[in-house]
Amino acid sequence: MSEDDLWKRLARLTPARIGLGRAGSGLPTREVLGFGLAHARARDAVHTPMDVEAITEAVEALGLFVTAVASRAEDRATYLRRPDYGRRLAPASRDSLVEAAGESVDLALVVADGLSARAVHEGAARMLAALQPLADKAGWSLGPVVVASQARVALGDEIGMLLKAKAVAVLIGERPGLSSPDSLGLYLTFEPKPGRSDAERNCISNVRPAGLSHDLAAFKLHWLIAQTFSRGLSGVALKDESDAALEGPAERDALPGSSA
Amino acid sequence: MAYRHVVGPRTHVFADLATLMAKATPIRSGDRLAGIAAESAEEMMAARWCLADVALSEIVARPLIPYEDDDVTRLILDTHDQAAFAEIAHLTVGDFREFLLTASSETLARIAPAVTPEIAAAVSKIMRNQDLILVARKCRVVTKFRNTIGLPGTLAVRLQPNHPTDEPKGITASILDGLSYGCGDAVIGINPASDSIRTLSSLLGLLDDVIQRLAIPTQSCVLTHVTTTLDAMNRGLPVDLVFQSIAGTQQANASFGVTLAILKEAHEAALALKRGPLGDNVMYFETGQGSALSADAHHGIDQQTLEARAYAVARVYRPLLVNSVVGFIGPEYLYDGKEIIRAGLEDHFCGKLMGVPLGVDVCYTNHAEADQDDMDTLLTLLGAAGCTYVMGVPGADDVMLNYQSTSFHDALYIREVLGLKRAPEFAAWLHEIGLADGEGALLPGGAGTALLTAAPDLAA
Numbered sequence: 001m002s003e004d005d006l007w008k009r010l011a012r013l014t015p016a017r018i019g020l021g022r023a024g025s026g027l028p029t030r031e032v033l034g035f036g037l038a039h040a041r042a043r044d045a046v047h048t049p050m051d052v053e054a055i056t057e058a059v060e061a062l063g064l065f066v067t068a069v070a071s072r073a074e075d076r077a078t079y080l081r082r083p084d085y086g087r088r089l090a091p092a093s094r095d096s097l098v099e100a101a102g103e104s105v106d107l108a109l110v111v112a113d114g115l116s117a118r119a120v121h122e123g124a125a126r127m128l129a130a131l132q133p134l135a136d137k138a139g140w141s142l143g144p145v146v147v148a149s150q151a152r153v154a155l156g157d158e159i160g161m162l163l164k165a166k167a168v169a170v171l172i173g174e175r176p177g178l179s180s181p182d183s184l185g186l187y188l189t190f191e192p193k194p195g196r197s198d199a200e201r202n203c204i205s206n207v208r209p210a211g212l213s214h215d216l217a218a219f220k221l222h223w224l225i226a227q228t229f230s231r232g233l234s235g236v237a238l239k240d241e242s243d244a245a246l247e248g249p250a251e252r253d254a255l256p257g258s259s260a
Numbered sequence: 261m262a263y264r265h266v267v268g269p270r271t272h273v274f275a276d277l278a279t280l281m282a283k284a285t286p287i288r289s290g291d292r293l294a295g296i297a298a299e300s301a302e303e304m305m306a307a308r309w310c311l312a313d314v315a316l317s318e319i320v321a322r323p324l325i326p327y328e329d330d331d332v333t334r335l336i337l338d339t340h341d342q343a344a345f346a347e348i349a350h351l352t353v354g355d356f357r358e359f360l361l362t363a364s365s366e367t368l369a370r371i372a373p374a375v376t377p378e379i380a381a382a383v384s385k386i387m388r389n390q391d392l393i394l395v396a397r398k399c400r401v402v403t404k405f406r407n408t409i410g411l412p413g414t415l416a417v418r419l420q421p422n423h424p425t426d427e428p429k430g431i432t433a434s435i436l437d438g439l440s441y442g443c444g445d446a447v448i449g450i451n452p453a454s455d456s457i458r459t460l461s462s463l464l465g466l467l468d469d470v471i472q473r474l475a476i477p478t479q480s481c482v483l484t485h486v487t488t489t490l491d492a493m494n495r496g497l498p499v500d501l502v503f504q505s506i507a508g509t510q511q512a513n514a515s516f517g518v519t520l521a522i523l524k525e526a527h528e529a530a531l532a533l534k535r536g537p538l539g540d541n542v543m544y545f546e547t548g549q550g551s552a553l554s555a556d557a558h559h560g561i562d563q564q565t566l567e568a569r570a571y572a573v574a575r576v577y578r579p580l581l582v583n584s585v586v587g588f589i590g591p592e593y594l595y596d597g598k599e600i601i602r603a604g605l606e607d608h609f610c611g612k613l614m615g616v617p618l619g620v621d622v623c624y625t626n627h628a629e630a631d632q633d634d635m636d637t638l639l640t641l642l643g644a645a646g647c648t649y650v651m652g653v654p655g656a657d658d659v660m661l662n663y664q665s666t667s668f669h670d671a672l673y674i675r676e677v678l679g680l681k682r683a684p685e686f687a688a689w690l691h692e693i694g695l696a697d698g699e700g701a702l703l704p705g706g707a708g709t710a711l712l713t714a715a716p717d718l719a720a
Contacts, residue, residue: 006708010437010718014423014430017655017667018437025672027655035632035655039664042626080591080627081289115627176626177662206424 015179038178045173045181047076050113050120055147058125059111062132065144067100069093069159073150086152088194089159097146097162106140107225108165108192112151116173116181123184123208124171130218131169138226153187153201160192167228168192169221174205183208186221190234200235202228261322265310272306277314278324281378282562283307284385286602290550290563290593297562308386312354319353319378320345325559331510331520336572341373348374353382360395360613368399372615377508377568380610384564389602392609393645399612401648403580404539405500407445407477407685409648410617415680416649417671418581418619419444422451422660426459428466432715434654435470440707441668442696443652445686446581446619447501447544449481453660460484460492468498473714474693477685479536479580481544486518486526493529501544501580502530508547508569511557520573527577538685541580546621547571548585549603550593563593564603568610575616581649582616584608586638587624588663597634600624604638608647619649623665632656632664636673639666643674650674675700 007019020031027035056066070090073079079086089097109131111124128145135142143163148155153170160168167190174185184207189196202224207217223242228234263274274280282296284307291297298304320340323333348371351359360368360383384392402410409416421434431450438444448467452459460482467480479500482489486504493499504523505516513519523543530542547570549563558566567584574582584607587600594600604620611618622638624630639650656667674680681687681700690696695707712718 003705003708006712007437010433010708013433013718014427014654015659016421016423016430016434016437016653017657017659018434020655020669022441022669022672025669025676027667027669031655035657038657039626039631046627081595082293083592084293175662177659178626178657178664179659180662181626211424 035178042176042178042181045116045118045176048117050117050149052147052149055111055120055124059128059145059147062125062129064128064132064142066147067096067144068147068149069097070149071151071155076150079150083152086150087154089155094158094162097159100144101163104164104166105143106166106229107135108143108146108156108160108163108168110146110148110151110156110159110168110170112148112153112155112170112172114151114153114172114185115175116183119173119176119182119184119208120171122182123214126214127171127184127186127207127217130214131221134218134222138222140225154196156187157189157192157196158194160189161194165192166190167225167234169225180206180208180211183211186217188221188224188228188234190228190232202234202238202240204240263310263314265306267302267306272303272310274307274310277319277322278559278561280307280311280314281382281385281565282560284311285562285564286385288563288593288599288603289591289595290553293592294553294558294560294563296560311382312386313352314382315350315352316356316379317349319382320376324378324561324565325509332508332513332569332573335520335576336376336569339576340376344371344374347371353386356383357386357391361391363398365398365400368395368613369615372399372613375614377572377610377614378565380613381565381568384606384609387609389605389641392605393641396609396612397644397646399646401612401615401617403541403617405479405536405541405580406538407683408538409446409580409683411684412646413679413681414683415643415647415674416446416619416683417443417652418446418649419448420451420651420653420658420665421448422653422658424453424660426453426463428462429718431463432466432470432718436708436711436715437654438652438668439476439711440695441652441672442682442690442700442702443668443671444476444478445683446649447479447481449483449503449544451483451661455484455488457488457491460488461495461497464492464497464499470714474711475689477689483544483546486522490526490529493533499530499533500535501542502526503544503546505546505551506570506573507551507555507557508566508573509552509557509559512552512555512566513573515555515557523577541578543574543577543579545574545579545582546585547574547582548589549607550589553593554589564606567607568614571611571614571616571618575614579617581619582611583619583621583649584611585621585623587628587630588621590625591628594628596629597624597631597637600628600630601634601638601641605641605645608642608645612646617648620647621651621665623651623663625663635664635666639670639674640677643678643680672702
């Protein structure tokens with residue numbers, strides 16, 4: 001086998017950028033430009049504004065009610081410097097949610113731009129479409145889907161509280177990686193209210209076509225929500241054991257003495 | 261006690277030493293987020309003038325967090341070398357800058373145990389980037405495990421073969437790629453996606469196997485929580501180095517789930533394994549500006565001073581490696597390339613001045629205003645400053661942690677431009693197996709096949 005063929009084979013074993021070759025100490029031109037393009041896409045994912053109208057239309061097409069809100073961060077530059085602003089609602093949005101709130105609900109759903117509007121544009125409606133039948137089957141009452149701009153995960157705490165929800169699930173654009181500008185994160189918080197810590201949430205990460213599929217992510221989220229309701233908590237005390245529900249217990253505890 | 265400085269008609273007043281140090285700090289987003297940054301350019305310079313007149317003895321006498329409230333403060337004061345301090349106690353911060361610029365390597369080594377993190381941070385705030393480079397370059401911190409790290413004229417590289425799902429074959433492929441570029445003398449260190457003991461066991465076995473099969477004079481590490489590594493050592497798994505993220509306050513360390521007692525226990529357990537034939541530096545720590553603020557545990561102290569306090573924690577465990585993950589924590593702490601570059605040089609300087617083997621993860625995330633050009637600049641400056649080690653990530657793209665660091669190619673670049681060598685034992689090994697010539701230049705062809713003996717089933 002030639003050296004080139006060998007590295008091509010090895011490169012298939014990992015998404016990491018291996019076997020790139022070199023020009024002296026530097027990268028070949030195709031790799032420098034390829035990296036530049038990937039970085040440009042990740043930058044665009046961070047800085048492209050979320051298209052609230054398009055998201056609203058796509059979610060309404062699923063038969064769900066939608067309401068749009070904004071955080072206290074007025075623009076992207078402020079959002080990036082002031083995570084505290086991204087965690088609280090703008091006063092006008094707060095007022096409108098207070099008005100929109102009806103009776104208490106089981107689950108509030110938030111679609112948040114986070115750090116990748118692209119992830120939301122490409123994945124949020126599909127994610128909700130995959131979750132909807134599972135939520136219907138479980139008989140959970142839902143609040144309106146809240147589409148939130150310049151939002152951090154913790155904005156869901158205030159939204160969930162105002163909607164009188166038992167739990168909130170936030171679908172948010174994750175910090176884009178060079179090879180994953182389109183990744184959604186799902187965060188679940190029981191009894192949401194401002195001041196909840198990250199240790200009180202469960203997270204499902206890397207939801208995108210080349211990562212965790214929407215169907216599998218919906219299954220995991222549904223499993224976590226059901227556990228949250230039955231155990232009355234979310235966060236570090238609730239481990240994601242949905243794999244076992246999918247595969248059966250055979251693979252677990254294969255390592256002697258493992259406490260996993 | 262309040263500090264005052266008069267500029268023309270205006271008197272600038274700083275309520276206490278913590279405020280003075282925060283206002284004297286070059287502007288960065290994290291100090292603004294904490295509400296402690298200077299509010300004007302003039303106020304920042306007034307604070308620097310004022311800080312330059314503060315005596316080092318006064319800094320030692322006025323702990324920024326009370327002794328009773330914080331175990332990091334207690335550690336700093338209880339381990340302060342009074343005899344060594346006698347040589348510099350009479351100096352002001354301004355005098356100390358000039359002392360450092362003229363000091364020899366021997367002098368800097370002698371005073372290192374007398375330099376508290378607050379002293380290092382204070383003087384760094386009135387130093388320009390060139391001062392930070394020049395003084396750090398003179399500091400010598402040499403550590404040993406299976407090779408010798410930190411010798412003058414050398415720069416080591418951590419080979420970082422991360423994989424999004426910890427797939428052993430994928431990780432091995434990245435290791436072989438890195439070795440073929442002559443990287444991995446600092447450590448072959450994996451950030452696992454899963455922190456289960458099962459994953460840890462598999463990855464520790466993989467690393468031990470590669471190092472033994474190829475007889476590589478280097479060490480391995482799986483960067484998981486210290487309590488998990490303790491568990492692994494108790495199970496008899498092959499642990500070379502114990503890793504932990506640490507910070508500069510007791511409360512911030514608590515948010516990482518660590519105490520000084522746990523670190524001591526892990527340090528002693530790793531020493532007892534006696535796996536390092538050349539030396540017994542068995543700890544690996546990571547730090548980063550902003551971690552204490554992120555944990556809401558900053559006590560109103562600026563993030564650069566808190567970062568230096570993390571080096572005081574590291575110092576007592578005689579680590580093989582310590583690195584700041586400078587651009588990793590995000591733009592709310594370091595906004596852009598300029599802030600990241602400045603912070604990287606400060607962190608490296610403070611660590612070295614305190615006698616800690618400081619490397620830097622020259623890196624950024626995609627929501628920071630930074631790019632590869634900024635990283636090239638910081639890498640080149642750190643190379644000139646005598647940085648102990650940098651990261652080697654395939655193509656600079658970490659596909660597990662989703663950020664950009666330095667690549668195997670970047671290591672070749674800095675060696676060629678500045679003539680920096682690898683750890684001598686590792687360099688000799690590369691020559692022996694035919695990957696590099698006697699001067700350390702990579703030889704053309706054949707690297708992959710030679711290395712594949714470590715994992716014969718990979719290319720099947």
